[in-house]
Amino acid sequence: MSQPRPYNFSAGPATMPVEVLSEAAQEMLDWQGSGMGVMEMSHRGREFTTINEQALQDLRELLQVPEHFKILWMQGGGIAQNAIVPLNLSCGDSANFVVTGSWSQKSYQEAAKYCRPVLSAQRNPDDLEWANPGTWHLSDTAAYTHICSNETIDGVEFQELPDLLALGHESPLVIDCSSHIGSRSINWNLVGCAFAGAQKNIGPAGLTVVIIREDLLGRALATCPSAFNYSTVAKANSMFNTPPTYSIYMAGKVFEWMKRQGGVAALEQAAIAKSQLLYNFIDQSEIFYNPIDLAWRSRMNVPFFIHERAGGQERCNEFVYLAKSAGLLQLKGHSSVGGLRASIYNAMPLEGVQALVEFMRHFEARS
Numbered sequence: 557m558s559q560p561r562p563y564n565f566s567a568g569p570a571t572m573p574v575e576v577l578s579e580a581a582q583e584m585l586d587w588q589g590s591g592m593g594v595m596e597m598s599h600r601g602r603e604f605t606t607i608n609e610q611a612l613q614d615l616r617e618l619l620q621v622p623e624h625f626k627i628l629w630m631q632g633g634g635i636a637q638n639a640i641v642p643l644n645l646s647c648g649d650s651a652n653f654v655v656t657g658s659w660s661q662k663s664y665q666e667a668a669k670y671c672r673p674v675l676s677a678q679r680n681p682d683d684l685e686w687a688n689p690g691t692w693h694l695s696d697t698a699a700y701t702h703i704c705s706n707e708t709i710d711g712v713e714f715q716e717l718p719d720l721l722a723l724g725h726e727s728p729l730v731i732d733c734s735s736h737i738g739s740r741s742i743n744w745n746l747v748g749c750a751f752a753g754a755q756k757n758i759g760p761a762g763l764t765v766v767i768i769r770e771d772l773l774g775r776a777l778a779t780c781p782s783a784f785n786y787s788t789v790a791k792a793n794s795m796f797n798t799p800p801t802y803s804i805y806m807a808g809k810v811f812e813w814m815k816r817q818g819g820v821a822a823l824e825q826a827a828i829a830k831s832q833l834l835y836n837f838i839d840q841s842e843i844f845y846n847p848i849d850l851a852w853r854s855r856m857n858v859p860f861f862i863h864e865r866a867g868g869q870e871r872c873n874e875f876v877y878l879a880k881s882a883g884l885l886q887l888k889g890h891s892s893v894g895g896l897r898a899s900i901y902n903a904m905p906l907e908g909v910q911a912l913v914e915f916m917r918h919f920e921a922r923s
């Protein structure tokens with residue numbers, strides 16, 4: 557390429573490791589001498605079975621998923637899981653919801669179609685009482701407790717998962733980890749079920765990963781669609797219906813790339829370094845700010861704004877426009893919050909964040 561490839565800060569679908577894209581390009585017409593592209597293969601054939609099993613094994617190894625958890629490939633994204641989780645786990649009873657931002661709010665609302673959601677806690681920027689799980693109103697009769705461990709829109713991340721058992725609460729924890737899966741380790745002792753759409757940190761859209769403790773299978777409501785029934789999908793090794801084969805293949809390539817980077821521990825260190833660089837710049841800036849309490853700032857999604865006195869939203873629009881011509885793409889904030897947002901997933905190199913900070917420094921100096 558003559559021009560350097562721009563850095564893409566999209567929240568999702570998001571930037572992919574460039575090595576993964578070029579490997580896939582090379583294999584597009586002929587996967588390893590098979591005479592077929594991966595999109596053209598039967599999902600039950602020998603070639604795709606090899607790809608699939610390697611991807612599953614690598615994900616299990618990367619996230620250190622214990623043997624008594626099943627990894628399922630599903631479809632429908634995180635939003636479908638907002639229905640699929642209560643269909644599978646609620647038994648029509650109640651379920652606890654901790655609402656820390658837009659995504660957990662959506663989950664809480666959707667669940668009401670299938671069970672009785674309880675609002676256990678709600679994030680309040682002005683009073684951090686909600687941040688202590690000891691204050692949550694956890695219903696004893698709840699079938700599970702839902703959190704969104706990284707709020708992609710709000711930029712709010714749990715730095716530690718809550719230990720419900722230590723609080724004397726028995727229901728399994730369900731985590732929507734769509735936008736930070738693979739950027740930190742998961743303590744599986746604390747989790748019953750984790751789900752993630754692939755298009756943030758794992759690969760292309762179309763694939764949803766569900767990791768579920770085996771004893772939670774077999775509880776689905778009779779009305780649960782078969783293709784969305786965790787036990788049915790688990791029994792069929794995620795081949796009850798045709799899985800999103802190309803997305804699985806691409807995710808598998810990302811898993812191999814993650815292993816070459818040194819695995820999740822190394823990627824976590826990189827995420828700390830990248831996010832600190834950006835937050836440190838924002839915090840000393842005269843014009844930019846991030847409103848999230850330090851202890852809750854996301855390492856993956858960094859929303860930031862320009863003070864009203866420095867031009868506010870209009871200035872943000874100018875920022876997005878100029879950043880694009882400087883090779884820094886998709887920095888517009890989510891439409892519900894405005895401002896700016898840099899999503900700095902695993903595939904974003906440190907150089908990309910350095911380039912963004914340099915651009916912000918120049919932008920500020922010109923104001």
Ligand SMILES: *Cc1c(COP(=O)(O)O)cnc(C)c1O
Pocket residue numbers: 568632633634635636659704706707708732733734735753756
């Ligand atoms: C993106 C996202 C979703 C929704 O994913 P879809 O694939 O659009 O259904 C859900 N939860 C979180 C935390 C997300 O970041």
